[in-house]
Structures are given as structure tokens and as C-alpha cells.
Amino acid sequence: MNLASYRKKSPWILHYNAGGCNGCDIEILACLAPKYDIERFGMINTGNPKQSDILLVTGPVTKRSRERLVEIYAQMPEPKVVISCGACASTGGVFRGMYNCEGGVDQFIPVDVYVCGCGTRPEQIIDGVVQALAILEKKTKELEESVKLKREAVKEGHQLNRRHIADEIKPVLS
């Protein structure tokens, strides 16, 4: 029995609307409702970036919401997965090229799963989240390996902070 394989059964969701039309947002709400019930997969809508694993973004990124988007993404602890819900979150959609739209979430934060459709159907959203789970597991493994290496590198001060993680990895065995 491998305990680590059960980790992916508990994805907690954070939802942010970066300037969309509400269409995908109400479908995300419909996912919580009895007909689709995503709590079956252990998903909770936390509303708190510090405790979330999956960021669901809807809407083309407007100029005012882009800083909030990046801020929220930065507050989430790794491993984290970003899903862009809907055509306009993925590419900008019909809003592409409008003067206050940046167009596409992936210009600002790395997106792992693109969910198509205008608006996305709840089934598509659930499918997207299930795909994200596999990516989440992969990222968890990668993170564990890399942390092991880097911990050796930042022994000075006995503290692990953001600046140190970005440091160049020194050889473990000298």
C-alpha cells in the first residue's frame, strides 16, 4: 500500500474570475450542486489560496485583474495546478484584442489544463479537474525530488526561504 498515491484524492479548489462573463462561474457553482456533486472526488471550494491545490480561472484577463491573479497564484503553496476554464480564459476568445483585455491566462501564469467551450459544461470542468489530478501527482513527485537536492544546498542559516530556493544547486557530494 502506497500512502502517497492517496494524496491526489483531495484536491481543494480555488476559483477566480479574471474578468469573464459569469457563464463559466455559474457552471462551476453548478458542479458543487447535487446533480454533479464534485465533492464525490473530495473537492472542496475553499476560497482560500493558502489551502488550495487547484486554481480555476475563468475569463480573459483584464488589465485590472491581472495583478490579483498573479498575487493569488503566488500565495498558493506548491504543488499547484492551474486550470483555465472556457474559451476566453484559454485564448482570450471573443474578447481577444479588446483594448482592456490581455487575452489568455497563460500569458501571466503557467496553465496546466485548458478546458474549452463557451461556456464550459460542468462535465467538461469535472473532466478537466480529473486530468489536473494526474498533473498534480506528477508535480508532487517532482517537488519532493527537487526539495531533497536543494535542502542540501541551503544549509546555511538553517532556513529555507524563497530566495534560497531560487539559488543555484550546489553539488551535494563534495
Next chain:
Amino acid sequence: MNDVLIPVILILLAPLLGGLLYGFERIVKARMQRRIGPPLLQPFYDFLKLAGKRRMMVHSAHAFLGIMHFVSLWFALAVLLLGGDLILVIFLHLLSTSLLILAGYSTRSIFSHLGANRAAISVLAYEPVLIILAVSIFMLNGTFDTAAVFTSSEPLLYKMPLAFIALLLVLPIKLKKSPFDVAEAHQEITGGVELEFSGLFYEAVYTAKWLDYVFCYTLVFLFAGSNILLGAGLLVFTFLYLNALDNSTARVSYKQMLRFSLGVAFSLAFINLLINSLT
């Protein structure tokens, strides 16, 4: 031998029991809302996941307080199960809650502050009732030790039914259940004091919630004395009552909660105390 072994096993297994109870409760809640609900072991999946997240903390004191909240709560539970002083148990529980409240005040987040405020008010709402309860037990048994209660052949429920009702009224405050979940209030303050915890440190707070379940249900079990069958009946009744209440009420404001708790639950407990001391 046996009267030490069973509590020790219970204490060691308390997080496990609490987790199972929490998972079962989530299923019951989902079924009451006509959903399928998560699997039974869902809290443990959450536990494993939170352990694997990156450790982010606001500052070290905050994280330390969160972990100490868990440890002191477990300690309070241990004292309760081993038959210690009931007053001591209640104050140890108060200590663990106040550690969490301190953690809430130690950050700069406004929601965390509000949550700490509200958690402090919740303590004000349920703590007097618990203390009166302990005093009533003292009046009856002549001792504060819970061991005497656990072994007494005559259940407390028959002697002080009003106090049991008062306990039922304040349990939703303690377990953060609707209508008295103002301290957590997800839609208003997004979790309150828990807000700034993440990763491993949130895990401590999350697991402490399970311990709280065990703690509260043990308090309910106290009323059955040594009658195990009655105790099981009381536990099932309390579980169903809490979930039915949770699913049929909206959240009231903290002022209404305080008024209700001190007005109704406290007076019930107090009348009970008077009756006990007169007879």
C-alpha cells in the same frame, strides 16, 4: 489494569476515531443535502495531501501556536479520558482554544483578526455553561474527577436532564456547526483563525478539529456513566441532532448567538445547578 488500558488506547486512537467520525459526518451531511458525498476516508486523504504541501508560514510563532493548539487539545482529551479533574479539563480546553485565538491575532490579516474576535466570543458563550456543568457534577458526586462519573452506576442523565439539554444547545458553538458557526463563517470571513495556516501547519488545526469531535462526544458520554448502552444511544442521538440542526438552519449573527447561549443555555444549566444543590 483494564480501566487504564482502555483510556490509553482511546487516547492514542483519538485522531483516528475523530477522522472517521468527521468522514462519516461529511457523508451524512451530503446525503441530507441529496448528494453522494465524499468517501469515508476523505479526511485522511486530506491529511496525506496537506503533509506533502510546501511549508509556508506567516511567522514562526503563528505556526508554533497552531501546533501547540493541537498538542494541548490532545492533552485535554487525555486528562478527560483518564478520569482527571473536570475543571482542569475544561480549562485545558480553554487554553488550547486561546492558543488558536492568539495565533489569529498574531497575523496582520483582518479576516484572521475577525475570526479570533468571534472565536473569543464563542468561548464566552459556551464556557460558562461547561463550568456550571462541572459544578453540578461536583454537587452530585462530591468530586470533580471524571473517573467517578465514568464508574458511577447511576447515569447523570437522570439526575440532571436540564444540564444535558444545555450542553446540546452549546455543542454547535463548540463544533462550529450552523446555526452557531460564526467563528468559522466561510462566506463571511473565509475560515477565520484558520485562514493564514497552510500546509503542515494547517494540518495541525485541521486534525485538532477531529480531536474536538472526540472531546465533545466524550462530554456527551459522561452523562451515561457506566451504562455503555445508554452512552451509545446518547452519542447516536447527539450525532443525528447536530447534523439535522446543521442542515436546517442558517447562520445567526454572533450577538444573537451570545444572547441565546447566555439567555437560554446558561439559565437552563443554572436552574439545574439550583435543583441539584437543593435536593
Next chain:
Amino acid sequence: MGRQYEIPVGAQHISLLEPLHFKFTTENERIVRTDANVYYVHRGIEQACCSKFKFRQVSFVVGRVCGLCSISHTTAYSQVAEKLLKIEIPKRAKYLRMLVIELDRIHSHLLCLSHVAENSGFEALFMKTMQYREFSMELLEAVCGNRIQYDFSIVGGVARDLKPETGQLILQRLKNFMPQLEELVGIYQHNWTLSLKNKGTGVLTREDAMRLNVVGPFARAAGLAVDVRNETEDLLPWKEVGFEMITDTAGDVHARNMIRLREIGVSIRLIRNIIDGLPESALLTETKAFPDGEATVRLEAPRGELFYYAKGNKTQVLERLKIKAPTFSNVAGMVHAFTGNEYGSAAAIIASYDPCLSCTAR
């Protein structure tokens, strides 16, 4: 006088569907001042409609202004374009437009009610309302082919016909829904804790509603009888299918809930009448003309009066398009009605306004 806290809600908050920022100044959790910042979702649709898109494409673009009332936007735009083209659309198209608008109103109102329930901390009622709401989404999918973005109205008529069996399906589902609606009315009306939370909170008096110029269910709950369906007859024949005005006097969250629930009842009656009296005619009026001149249109969206202004210059591209969304009128009333309430009720009050900021900011 307690210490004053400033509580920011938004741009991301669990009780908000859209980015919107409120700054509440509170004293002992009592709100003394509110600042609202609603323009996070400004995308520049109006400008794009006048430069990037041809006038026949614009009806699909304005549908994306808002996902909740997209049919109101497409219909209002189609009507204003038809005025510019000086054409009259077939009667069946008018009836079908009304049908989809009313179905959309049912789904929008139920969503708003469920949101109020959730923000009041009543999760079970949220789930129940969302479950009952699914029937309207399925009906909209059966009629239009999509769950949220319908693109049903196009310039000159409607895009799809209503099959007789779909009409029967709608009647059947509405019949099933009636007892569920009564159940919901019972809960929203009589649940004690919900009324503790909702009665007397977020009150907007009739005078304030008049002064601050609010529209839609928000105004009707305060006692103002404003409904475009009652005022205009030229574009969509509302009176013919039995429209009836509903008002309340209390002006609080509870009154808004009740207004929405009773309006759902009216919508159901309208839909029945529309399907029973659906006239036979073509669906589309073809024309090769180009838009010319100026025109305005008013339409009752689920949130209130929607206003469209358009100006054409005999080319494919419009010269000016102006959208005034219902929430834009309500912002002043929204901010006003917070004062004096508990912060704990703020989430429920926000939900009861049913704000649609993607409409407001465009």
C-alpha cells in the same frame, strides 16, 4: 465608539462570483461606511462592437457581456438593430424570444436565491435550490442547444425553431417544478434562522429607492412598481401573454427573496401562455439594408431595466453602441443599503442585490 476596522471583501472572495471590491468600514462589526469598486471586469466591448465586428456579428458579442442574462443582451441588441434597419420581425420570433427570456429569468432568480441561502450560511438550502434549478438549465439546453450562452436571438428574428415535442417537454417539466417551487417558498418564508438573518437587513426604503434610481427586483421589493414589461408593448407583447406586476413594501433581503420567488411563478404562467398560444409564422425577416440613424431599446432583464442605444451610418459597422446595464443603476442603492447592518449579513446582502458586474463594466 469602538475601534474602526476596515474590512476588504474582494476582488477574490468565496462569497463573490465575480471580481468586485467592497471596503467596509466597521465598528464592532457594524458597517458605517462602504466603498465599492466595480470596474474589475471592464473589457472594452462597446468599442470593439463599433470597430472590430460587423453589425450582424455584434449580437453574438454582446451575449458575452454577461453569462446570466445573455439572452436579454442579444435580444435587446437585435431589437435596436431591427429599429435601425426599419424591419418588423415575425410574431413567432417575438414569442420565442419571450419564452427564452422567461426561462432565463427562472434560472437566474433561482441562482440568486441559492446564493443568498449559501451566503446566509444555509448550505442545505443552497444545495436544494441548485438542484431544483437544474430543470431550467436542461430546458434551456433543449430549446437553444447550450446551457448558458444561448445566441438565440439574431438580427431579424431567432436562430432556432421550437419543436412541438420540446414545447410539451417544457410544460411537463414546469408541472413537475410547481410543487418544488411551493416547497422553496415555504422554506424561504418561514425558516426561523433564515428570517433572523434576512428580515430587516439591507433595507432600502421607497424614498431612497426613488432617489437613487434603482431598478428591477431590488426596486420592486422596496415598493417601486418599475418593470419594463409593464411599460412597453411595441417590441414584445408582454401584456398579451398575461404579465402581472409584483411588488413588496419591506425592501429588505427577505422581501427580495419573496419577490424573486413570486416572479418565478409569473414567469411560469407566461411560459405556459406562450407555448399554448404560439403563432405559426416564419422565424426570420431577411433584409439587405444597412443600419441607419439612431435608436434606443429598453428590455426587462432578470436584474432590471436594460437599455441599448445604437447609431448607424449606412455601413456594416455601427458608429456607436451604448449599453446601460441594470446593475449600473443599482450600484448607488447597493452601497447605501449596507449602512447600519452587521458585517455578518454583508455577504447575504451582496447576494440579494444579485449584482452582475460583467454587465456593469462590460
